[in-house]
Amino acid sequence: xxxxxxxxxxxxxxxIAGKDGAVDWLHFSRDAQxxxxxxxxxxxxxxxxxxxxxxxxxxxxxxxxxxxxxxxxFSRTLDPxxxxxxxxxxxxxxxxxxxxxxxxxxxxxxMGGGELxxxxxxxxxxxxxxxNIHPILLGSGVPAFLAMTxxxxxxxxxxxxxxxxxxxxxxxxxx
Amino acid sequence: xxxxxxxxxxxxxxxIAGKDGAVDWLHFSRDAQxxxxxxxxxxxxxxxxxxxxxxxxxxxxxxxxxxxxxxxxFSRTLDPxxxxxxxxxxxxxxxxxxxxxxxxxxxxxxMGGGELxxxxxxxxxxxxxxxNIHPILLGSGVPAFLAMTxxxxxxxxxxxxxxxxxxxxxxxxxx
Numbered sequence: 001x002x003x004x005x006x007x008x009x010x011x012x013x014x015x016i017a018g019k020d021g022a023v024d025w026l027h028f029s030r031d032a033q034x035x036x037x038x039x040x041x042x043x044x045x046x047x048x049x050x051x052x053x054x055x056x057x058x059x060x061x062x063x064x065x066x067x068x069x070x071x072x073x074f075s076r077t078l079d080p081x082x083x084x085x086x087x088x089x090x091x092x093x094x095x096x097x098x099x100x101x102x103x104x105x106x107x108x109x110x111m112g113g114g115e116l117x118x119x120x121x122x123x124x125x126x127x128x129x130x131x132n133i134h135p136i137l138l139g140s141g142v143p144a145f146l147a148m149t150x151x152x153x154x155x156x157x158x159x160x161x162x163x164x165x166x167x168x169x170x171x172x173x174x175x
Numbered sequence: 176x177x178x179x180x181x182x183x184x185x186x187x188x189x190x191i192a193g194k195d196g197a198v199d200w201l202h203f204s205r206d207a208q209x210x211x212x213x214x215x216x217x218x219x220x221x222x223x224x225x226x227x228x229x230x231x232x233x234x235x236x237x238x239x240x241x242x243x244x245x246x247x248x249f250s251r252t253l254d255p256x257x258x259x260x261x262x263x264x265x266x267x268x269x270x271x272x273x274x275x276x277x278x279x280x281x282x283x284x285x286m287g288g289g290e291l292x293x294x295x296x297x298x299x300x301x302x303x304x305x306x307n308i309h310p311i312l313l314g315s316g317v318p319a320f321l322a323m324t325x326x327x328x329x330x331x332x333x334x335x336x337x338x339x340x341x342x343x344x345x346x347x348x349x350x
Contacts, residue, residue, distance in 0.1 A: 012304070012306075012320075012329060012344075012346070013189065013319075013320035013323075014188065014189045014320070018326070025326070121312065129187070131187075133344075135328070135329040135330060135331045135346055136326060136327065136328055136329055137296070137320060137323065137326060137327040137329065138326055139322060139323030139324060139325060139326055139327070140322045140323065140324075144188075145187075145188035145189070145312060147314060147315050148188075148312065148314030148315065149314060149315075150314055151193070151200070151311060151312060151313055151314055152311065152312040152314070153310070153311055154187060154310040154311055154312065154340070155310060155340055156310050156336065156340035156341075156342065159334070159335075159336045159342045160334075161331065161334045165329070165330055165331035165346075166331070167331065167334045167342065167344055169187075169308075169342055171187070171310055171340075
């Protein structure tokens, strides 16, 4: 079964981007780059919601393309014909990811914001959570976690201080 | 100048209490008890908002009394005559705390939820932040941080894994 990880960088108050999508607060330190490099070696698939895709496309993420990485964008409104090379998924995200986990491949990365993550937590298909908590209160922006109807128990795997006063934490999702 | 610290226990998704004020998810581990004991030796004053006070009074916090600790409750609606021993502050919280910091005494603790903390962050009177991040996504509840109009830069002081898969972090507030 392929592992699904939700994560990224966030502020102490839980935003993955500031107001208007601002990411100028991110520390691209050597530690952070090493963690990203190590993580990306395990992934061959990226899942994102429409909003994240649109930000990624706008900021030069190449329309959702990440080299050899297969990208799925979950949206009921995006026109797939406008984005060749991209796979737009309009069916229920939980059911789709459940099948995807059983297919052949490497690990799967869920990129924020929290809307796609919420539906995947609700569906119980996320296996790990990893965040690089930055030493800032952004005050507003794109939340990493949205309101959910049930609790999710986590198990701390790793916790360490990295460059720039960031705290890197990873968790296994237990229920 | 007396130090003002905002903190407590929270979930990874940033709630200091779950739905209906639930705190059954808290680990009262030896590590957590030691941290609380060490912290409380430095405090002689507690600040809280009305909602936190009402929860505290209801759950046996003794109507806001903590032994020799002086407690201030910020509220424009509470009737001080109903709570002898308690000091109800109805003036602007930021201005009050700015004066309080200049008075004689030990350190000052701001107890959540986030409404009082927000007004004190806005007023620039909080010096440190400390949280015991628990390994759970509560999904809903009382947020540690509410939306704020400006960013607050933090400086990581301490980060360590403690009992129960909790992560204890403390920060200096820089701006």
